[in-house]
Amino acid sequence: MRTLCLDVGGTKVAGAIHDGALGEVRRRLTDADPWQTITEVLDPLAAQGIDQLGVAVGGPMQWPEGVVSPLNIPAWRDGFPLRERLADTYGVPVRLHNDAPCVAIAEHWQGGWGVDDLLGMVVATGVGGGLVLGGRLVDGATGNAGHLGHFVVDPDGPPCGCGGRGCLEAVARGPAIVAWAQARGSRALDGVALAKLAAHGDPLALQAFARAGNALGVAIASAVQLLDVRVVAVSGGIAQVPSVWPTLRRTLAVHARLSFARDVRVEPARLGPEASLLGAAALFEDRYWQAAD
Amino acid sequence: MRTLCLDVGGTKVAGAIHDGALGEVRRRLTDADPWQTITEVLDPLAAQGIDQLGVAVGGPMQWPEGVVSPLNIPAWRDGFPLRERLADTYGVPVRLHNDAPCVAIAEHWQGGWGVDDLLGMVVATGVGGGLVLGGRLVDGATGNAGHLGHFVVDPDGPPCGCGGRGCLEAVARGPAIVAWAQARGSRALDGVALAKLAAHGDPLALQAFARAGNALGVAIASAVQLLDVRVVAVSGGIAQVPSVWPTLRRTLAVHARLSFARDVRVEPARLGPEASLLGAAALFEDRYWQAAD
Numbered sequence: 001m002r003t004l005c006l007d008v009g010g011t012k013v014a015g016a017i018h019d020g021a022l023g024e025v026r027r028r029l030t031d032a033d034p035w036q037t038i039t040e041v042l043d044p045l046a047a048q049g050i051d052q053l054g055v056a057v058g059g060p061m062q063w064p065e066g067v068v069s070p071l072n073i074p075a076w077r078d079g080f081p082l083r084e085r086l087a088d089t090y091g092v093p094v095r096l097h098n099d100a101p102c103v104a105i106a107e108h109w110q111g112g113w114g115v116d117d118l119l120g121m122v123v124a125t126g127v128g129g130g131l132v133l134g135g136r137l138v139d140g141a142t143g144n145a146g147h148l149g150h151f152v153v154d155p156d157g158p159p160c161g162c163g164g165r166g167c168l169e170a171v172a173r174g175p176a177i178v179a180w181a182q183a184r185g186s187r188a189l190d191g192v193a194l195a196k197l198a199a200h201g202d203p204l205a206l207q208a209f210a211r212a213g214n215a216l217g218v219a220i221a222s223a224v225q226l227l228d229v230r231v232v233a234v235s236g237g238i239a240q241v242p243s244v245w246p247t248l249r250r251t252l253a254v255h256a257r258l259s260f261a262r263d264v265r266v267e268p269a270r271l272g273p274e275a276s277l278l279g280a281a282a283l284f285e286d287r288y289w290q291a292a293d
Numbered sequence: 294m295r296t297l298c299l300d301v302g303g304t305k306v307a308g309a310i311h312d313g314a315l316g317e318v319r320r321r322l323t324d325a326d327p328w329q330t331i332t333e334v335l336d337p338l339a340a341q342g343i344d345q346l347g348v349a350v351g352g353p354m355q356w357p358e359g360v361v362s363p364l365n366i367p368a369w370r371d372g373f374p375l376r377e378r379l380a381d382t383y384g385v386p387v388r389l390h391n392d393a394p395c396v397a398i399a400e401h402w403q404g405g406w407g408v409d410d411l412l413g414m415v416v417a418t419g420v421g422g423g424l425v426l427g428g429r430l431v432d433g434a435t436g437n438a439g440h441l442g443h444f445v446v447d448p449d450g451p452p453c454g455c456g457g458r459g460c461l462e463a464v465a466r467g468p469a470i471v472a473w474a475q476a477r478g479s480r481a482l483d484g485v486a487l488a489k490l491a492a493h494g495d496p497l498a499l500q501a502f503a504r505a506g507n508a509l510g511v512a513i514a515s516a517v518q519l520l521d522v523r524v525v526a527v528s529g530g531i532a533q534v535p536s537v538w539p540t541l542r543r544t545l546a547v548h549a550r551l552s553f554a555r556d557v558r559v560e561p562a563r564l565g566p567e568a569s570l571l572g573a574a575a576l577f578e579d580r581y582w583q584a585a586d
Contacts (some may be wrong), residue, residue, distance in 0.1 A: 060552050115434065117434040134432070138426050138520075140426070140520060140521020141522060143521070145549060147554075150514075150551055152515050153448070155511050155548070160550075162551050166548070212527040218445045226422070226438070226516065226519070227434055228433020228434050229434060230434045251448075255454045257453075257457040258353055259439070260434075261437075284392040290427065290482070
């Protein structure tokens with residue numbers, strides 16, 4: 001089966017055909033009109049012939065109907081009928097899920113971890129997660145299980161885009177890390193620049209990523225003890241920044257103390273930036289899709 | 294089938310026969326030798342004739358082997374082979390699980406909530422939880438899923454019995470609430486006395502329970518957004534104290550802001566103190582038991 005795979009993020013849209021393996025990936029920066037960007041990415045791929053279409057997209061959403069309103073895509077704040085529009089436009093069965101669950105099932109499917117209980121995380125423009133428990137994707141009552149970005153890591157912490165306060169995402173998402181450093185005098189304009197400064201030993205940049213690592217450690221400790229997973233696979237740009245990890249591990253060691261939680265493996269995800277696209281293809285495996293088509 | 298049900302807690306041991314409905318419950322205070330207490334409770338019930346034996350007991354444990362080392366039973370800190378000892382002693386199949394998962398499956402089985410996604414909590418001597426997701430009990434990789442008591446609600450908070458810091462249990466378990474009030478001058482000797490003071494408007498007692506309610510609200514908000522459950526059923530003595538609830542609900546409303554999380558029902562559990570025993574019986578239903586016998 002030739003699966004057209006689509007990954008819709010707050011900053012980038014990517015597409016590729018999966019046919020046993022993932023083909024060449026087309027990428028575009030997300031436009032003010034995200035649907036326009038999507039068709040530009042998909043049209044040339046669809047023209048090569050496809051059987052089905054899998055989609056990874058930011059939450060929350062009405063699932064499995066696929067009316068999406070990702071926090072990081074303002075144009076769709078009121079809900080965009082993505083699944084229906086794609087089915088109408090490309091004329092094939094469409095399955096879709098939140099991007100972080102897609103990363104989680106991709107890591108479980110192709111990451112070679114050898115476990116049945118895995119928490120997949122994405123730490124990038126947003127912070128999300130996906131739960132594979134007992135070898136199956138956990139959808140939740142409304143398809144929104146896995147929103148680890150809204151774990152409260154500091155009840156009196158900074159306001160979050162969700163309307164809450166002190167969420168993991170409000171501390172550890174890329175733009176929040178940069179904003180925190182800028183407010184303390186850093187001239188870094190974005191996460192990539194801040195990561196370069198950290199690599200060169202800039203104390204403020206190091207502190208900014210350490211603070212994110214600490215928040216991640218708190219949330220992961222809580223999640224591991226709640227879920228009893230064996231692996232936490234962390235993907236996204238922030239997971240690539242080395243200075244995040246020592247604090248993450250130190251904080252995790254302080255807080256994940258129950259016997260079964262101490263030996264959890266928390267590691268960078270193995271599949272790289274194509275994980276979401278692979279996950280979109282994995283949605284056509286039964287153990288990862290429990291909804292009606 | 295006549296199921297002998299056993300509930301082993303840090304303070305009490307209870308037993309009853311379930312045969313369509315739960316029979317008369319025998320209770321004893323947990324002795325320094327908990328096995329002694331257990332046989333005193335079970336022997337007269339077993340003598341009436343039983344087919345199988347279900348057990349709810351505090352975690353963590355080696356599961357499904359049933360070697361238990363509950364944090365609140367010091368005599369078993371190094372691990373007690375409860376499942377094996379019970380099978381040898383009573384000669385029937387034995388299934389066991391952590392007490393909070395037992396409460397969760399009991400609420401799902403008999404609570405009439407009408408949902409497939411439910412978080413069950415116990416807030417008593419300890420704080421635990423159990424996850425029913427998609428209509429099935431989630432065990433976790435080692436049978437320890439549901440340890441919500443070790444959610445970090447205050448990273449710089451008080452030390453916890455698990456060796457960590459700022460866990461929900463370190464703030465909201467009964468003895469911690471009482472200790473907090475005593476350290477500020479309260480003369481209440483236990484949770485029952487402190488709850489009476491709160492009922493009469495004592496400001497310090499009210500503050501002590503409000504602080505626990507706040508911690509519960511933080512943890513429940515995080516859990517609901519991670520798990521996408523429709524119902525959180527809270528059992529245990531603390532859930533019976535009215536002054537816990539206004540703060541719990543206020544904090545929950547501050548932190549559970551994603552659209553799918555806002556209308557979650559967080560309510561006192563419906564089954565009362567017999568929930569653990571009913572859950573022990575429910576372990577013989579297939580959807581709640583995925584392990585080998």
